[in-house]
Amino acid sequence: MSWWIIGLIALGTFGFRISGPVLRDRIHLSPRAVRMLGLGATALLVSLAATQAVYSGDGFAGWARVLGVAVAGVLIWRRAPFVVIVVGAATVTALLRLAGVT
Structure with missing residues (x-):
């Protein structure tokens, strides 16, 4: 992998990380949207845990x-x-x- 690709990925990651504090006061979400975002993060973590619990490598754990x-x-x-x-x-x-x- 080239160094410029690694640098581009690092810049993209930094951009996502800094966008939260920068845009916090500019973007207003409804309480329902905030709740749905929290539930989405929870669902993502639960699905990851379930996948890791059931599978190991290429087969059933x-x-x-x-x-x-x-x-x-x-x-x-x-x-x-x-x-x-x-x-x-x-x-x-x-x-x-x-x-x-x-």
Whole structure:
């Protein structure tokens, strides 16, 4: 990859990053639009997490990982502390793998 392409990508990234503070007072969105933008970001993160939970490389990641992520989702829904969520998901995944569930 040429250096000028890397520089162009860096300038584009900087432009996107600086446009928020520069345009904050010039562009006014409706409360509904602001809410939809927040929901869109949430949907993007959830879809990324779901994809990473189900696939590993070129194939299915296995039921142990999927069920571990499902346990994490339930713990998040129940508003458990972050450490409990991580340890709970890891414990379920490890126990299932120990039991032979792949």
